[in-house]
Amino acid sequence: MVVAGVALVAVLPLMALIAVTILATSRGPVVYRQQRWGRGGRAFTILKFRTMLDGADERLGVILDDHGQRVHLHQHGKLLDDPRITPVGRVLRALSLDELPQLLNVLRGDMSLVGPRPRWDAAELARYGDDLDDYLSVLPGLTGPWQVNGRNRLTDEERIRLDVEYARTASLGRDLVLLARTVPVLLWPFGRGAA
Numbered sequence: 001m002v003v004a005g006v007a008l009v010a011v012l013p014l015m016a017l018i019a020v021t022i023l024a025t026s027r028g029p030v031v032y033r034q035q036r037w038g039r040g041g042r043a044f045t046i047l048k049f050r051t052m053l054d055g056a057d058e059r060l061g062v063i064l065d066d067h068g069q070r071v072h073l074h075q076h077g078k079l080l081d082d083p084r085i086t087p088v089g090r091v092l093r094a095l096s097l098d099e100l101p102q103l104l105n106v107l108r109g110d111m112s113l114v115g116p117r118p119r120w121d122a123a124e125l126a127r128y129g130d131d132l133d134d135y136l137s138v139l140p141g142l143t144g145p146w147q148v149n150g151r152n153r154l155t156d157e158e159r160i161r162l163d164v165e166y167a168r169t170a171s172l173g174r175d176l177v178l179l180a181r182t183v184p185v186l187l188w189p190f191g192r193g194a195a
Helices: 002-025 055-063 067-076 087-094 102-107 120-124 129-135 156-171 174-186
Strands: 029-036 044-048 112-114 139-141
Touching: 002 044, 029 120, 029 129, 044 102, 044 129, 067 112, 102 139, 112 120, 129 156
Parallel strands: 112 139
Antiparallel strands: 029 044
């Protein structure tokens, strides 16, 4: 929480610039809020800079009429070349800047700096099967094992395996290693960032 607080103060000018850019280039709120599942199965509201067109959630059903998109979403947890993402949003995602507001989630105790990424619906949680209790035993993180091991190139099954392995072996030492491995991913983002 201390590190998150210091980081938040350090990036406030950048966050203000991002907010102004989002407001200047597309209609809608600056921050996107979505319910996610945290430790112990407790729901919380995750914060992100908005990277999609306003009303993107409502447009998802139309996109999922495409069988290929449905399969890609199921396998990778993301759409292929999502048409709802704004040009500014693509840059923010590639640089992982859309996740800066999650420092507030860390300060509120909803998240940690390191942990498995929080999932957003019951179907995603169901994929953990017998390992769900392990996944829910730790705080979700701003970064974690699959962010430094391939991110959007991983299948959902690989992400689940990494999440469960992290939960079963979590330690301060491992968290420090994952934080250190996150730095080069952020410094060389294009091609590695979120789709």
